[in-house]
Amino acid sequence: MHLEISVRKLPLKHTFTIAHQSRDAQETLIVKISEGEMYGLGESTTNPFYGMTAENMAGCLREAAMFLRGKSLRHPNDLWEDTQVFFKGNPFAQCALDMAVWDLYAKSAGKKLYELLKLDPGKIPLTNFTIGIAPIEKMVSKMKEFSWPLYKIKLGTDHDLDIIKELRKHTDAVFRIDANCAWTAEQAIRYSEEMQSLNVEFMEQPLAQRDFEGMKEVYKYSKLPVIADESCMTEEDVDKCHGLFHGINIKLVKAGGITPALRMLEKAKSLGMKTMVGCMTESSVGISAIAHIAPLLDYVDMDGSMLLAKDIAEGVKIYPDHVQFPDRDGIGALLIPN
Structure with a gap:
């Protein structure tokens, strides 16, 4: 197998702000793994909050590339275990490789990924559309620009309740709120009481990580x-x-790819927890991969490509009532030529 790495810029429609960072563009790393004429694509975005850069991801992947050179394609679970030694402390890079391997493996079987996993694409939950932190009038403007039945609202300001109350005046859409570790326990409990009456579905990560x-x-x-x-x-x-959360939101890049994410989903379900997969502002490469495993989920956040001013790939298309998959095997994503 042969591995290629490229780094691309994803320009955003609007400045995207959450509790601990803002950005106008997202850097992303694309992996292409090939065997003969067939290839698979994977993706991982960079993230300064987690110390994940294009340079350190590429360094891990180059080591894995040397190991994989000359070897034949095997089941993604086996290759994930075989290459894990190269990705200690860098699950983002491992995700990009793992995603590409799943894409290639499904293509080699002549199946779409959801077919390979025996999943029903008609059971994909509606994705939310994310509204980043901004002046309230700007957040309202973003909602009006992109009318959607389900919004995730990023919070972590000193006027979070005012934001939700004002946004509620302008839409009947369901809200999910994400504080990205910005609140105290007292705040989260108090806010939940008022938000319950404002058609908020759930709160995501209100407190610090640990x-x-x-x-x-x-x-x-x-x-x-x-x-x-x-x-x-x-x-x-x-x-x-x-026993601390009602459900989990798995990010493929943080987990190390599709392979561990599938195990995490199975474990969470066995514990009676709700399951969700979220995105990290990926292009249609990463978003297409998420869509293929979305039938396993109670909730999904795969709006990354919808936030872009210009995508670098084409893949799934997301509508309020369904997800349209391209008529291609694997994850179905294709890079758009520069």
């Missing part, structure tokens, strides 16, 4: 379900989140 004591209180007293994000990055975190 504030487990605080989460015990929130889990006990919150009027809304609480979903873990930053607190549930790896397989080992699923058990830790049980």
Whole structure:
């Protein structure tokens, strides 16, 4: 197998702000793994908050590339285990490779990925569309620009309740709110009481990543379900989140790819927890991969390509009532020539 790496820029429609960062463009790394004439694509975006750069991801992938050179395609589970040694501390890079391997493996079987996994594409939950932190009038303007029945609202300001109350005046859409670790337990519990009446479906990661004591209180007293994000990055975190959160939001890049994410989903379901997969502003390469496993989920956040001013790929198309898959095997994504 032969591995190629490229780094691309994804320009955003609007400045995207969450509790700990803002950006106008997203850097992303694309992996292409080929065997003969057939190839698979994978993606991972960079992220300064987690220390993931194009340089350190590419370094891991180059080592994996040398290991894979001359070897034949095997099941993605086996290749994930075989190459894990090259990705210690860098799950983002491992995700890009793992996604590409799943794409290639499904293509070699002559199937779309959801067919390979025996999933029903008619059972994909509606994705939310994310509204980043901005002046309230700008957030309202973003909603009006992109009318959608389900919004995720990024919070973490000193006037979060005012934001939700004002946005509610302009739409009947369901809200999900994501504080990205910005609140205290007292705030989360208090906000949940008011947000319950404002058609908010759940709260995502209200407290700091390892504030487990605080989460015990929130889990006990919150009027809304609480979903873990930053607190549930790896397989080992699923058990830790049980009894503190009602569900988990898995990011493929944080987990290390589709392979561990599938195990995490199975574990969460066995514990009676709700399941969600989220995105990290990927192009249609990464978003298409998420869509193929979305029938397993209770909730999904795969709006990354919808936030872009210009996509670098084509793949799934997302509508309020369905997801349209291209008539191509694998994850179905193709890079658009520069």
